Structures are given as C-alpha cells and as structure tokens.
Amino acid sequence: MPGPWVHHIDPIIGSVLGVHLWWYGLSYTLGFLNAHLYFMRRRGVLGLSVRSVYLLTTLLSLGVLCGGRGLVVFYERAYFIEHPAMVPAVWMGGMATHGLILGGLAGVIAFCLIERRPFLLMIDELAIPAALILGFGRLGNFIDGQIVGATTDVPWAVKFPEADGFRHPVVLYDGLKNLCIIPILMWARSRGVPPAGLAVRFIVLYAGLRIPIDLLREYPATWLSLPTGQTMNIILTIAGVLLWLRNQRRSILTPEESAAAFVRQPPAPPSAWQRVALAAVLLFPLVIPSDGVRDVPVRYGARHPGLTHSAIYPPISLPGNPTSP
DSSP states (O other), rough: OOOOOOOOOEEEEETTTTTTHHHHHHHHHHHHHHHHHHHHHHHHHHHHHHHHHHHHHHHHHHHHHHHHHHHHHHHTTTHHHGGGTTTTTGGGOOOOHHHHHHHHHHHHHHHHHHHOOOOHHHHHHHHHHHHHHHHHHHHHHHTTTTTOOOOOOOOTTTEOSHHHHHHHHHHHHHHHHHHHHHHHHHHHHHHBOOOOOHHHHHHHHHHHHHHHHHHTOOOOOOOOTTTTTHHHHHHHHHHHHHHHHHHHTTBBBOOOHHHTTTTOOOOOOHHHHHHHHHHHHHHGGGGGGSSOOOOHHHHHTTTTOOOOOSSSSOOOOOOOOOOOO
C-alpha cells in the first residue's frame, strides 16, 4: 500500500515586519550554528583564538551562501541574463547543493590566506561541518516539498504538494546519508590520515553515495544527457577517487601530529564587528524560502494562507520549474 503521509507542512515559521521567515532557510542557520560550535570545541586542537573561530565561521557561511547562489545563477543563466536584478534576490529562492560545497571551500581558502593556516589540514576540518550543514539543508528541502523522487508504493512514501502520486522522499535519504558520513570521518580522523585525507573521503562519500539516491529522484536531463546534479556527482566522485589515490602518497599524520602542525594563537575575544557579522550571517538565511527561484505566493500560497504578491515577493514568470541540482 502507498505511504499514508501527505506533505502539507507550512513552509513559513513566522513573520517579522512583513518579512517571512522560512523553515528552509532555518536549516542553513542551524547548519552554520552547529559548524560554529564544532569549531569552538576544536579550537584548542587547531590552536585558534575565539576571534579566529568567529572569522572562520563567518567566511565559511558566506562562502556557502555565495557558492550556492552562484551555481543556481549558472544553471539558470538564461533566466538571470534576462532578469539581472534577480541575481541577489535570495528571498525569492535559489541555492544549489554542489555550489554550497565549492563556496564553503572558497571560504576556508580565504581564512587560510588571512590567518596563514595550513590549507590541507584546514580543509580536513571543513569535512565534518560540511556534512552537517548539508544534512540540515536536506531537512529544509523536505519541508520545502519541491524535490521529489519517483513514484513508489513503499510504506514510507510521501504525497508531496505539487507531485502526483506517492513518491520516494529522496531528500531524506540524502540527508541521512550526509549525517552518516560524520561518524565515518570521525573514525578515520581518530586513526590518522594524510593531510587532506578527510576532505577527499568526504568528496567520495558525499558524491558517490548520492549517485544511487539520485537514481530515485525525478528531475530532467539537461547536461550530457543526464540530470545536472547527477553529472556533478559523477565528476566529483571521479575527482575524489583520483585525489584519494594521490593522497595516499603522503605520510599519515596521527591526531597528535596534526594538532602539532597548527601554530597556537594567543587568546583573543571576538571584536564587536565580528559578533555582528556572525549574527547577520546566521540570521540572513532565514529569508530564503526554497532551493529554486520561485514566484513565492503562487508556489506557497495554498500552504500559507494570506501569502500574497508584494514588493518583496513580486510576480515573476519562470521558464518551467527550476529546482536545485
């Protein structure tokens, strides 16, 4: 029998001064906050001051947001070329998963350049928070209700708001996969890995395990006769395996040896502007409603009565139904 659960979750948490706050955006806020707490717990090992942790979290979060948005603009460039004013309009939706990874990497690179930290060891520290952020993000996708799997009669199938029949909740599969990567990475770290060893393991596990999950996902083939996201999965998996093989040539570092490679910083509290910047980067994602660019009132009006077009949510014409890869 098909699953009994019908998806009718209100995507809006509440409103502040006419600005709606979204469950989808909250998933990013929670991911960033947990990443910050993770770095705070690890700062003794990494030799970081509290001030540096604030900078790292802020740059990582900004990188994730800019990378996710940038890849959506690339995928939907025909639309954004005609509507350039919509590029910064994240409150109309639009974040791409693979862009989150690339953007987060860029944020850590910026931190390493500013603080003169060892890059390969720092990207290892990014692996576990990245899996956590992506796990929370998939919960937001599920509440959004736009990424659906193929029709199925499994007992846990879900009737999504805008899809016929009961479907595989593929975003929950992917979110669980992302969270399950975390203990694997923690186990590998406890045994010792070469520099960048955790990062390449994350790439292979994230992209490689997503390939079979995406086989259950329903989205159009647009690039190399494959869905864009699946093409990216294959490219990342191949690149990750090649990097993993190359990485085996480096000497394995024990956790103690990795910690010794970091120069200890003197204690330093965050400055006032750093506190404000981190608060802003944690709160800003709350205005993001969805993974893809939407006419928000048209898309969500049935699930949130009273949601109407306004200066913030103007009517827009979209060529189809773009979704995050």
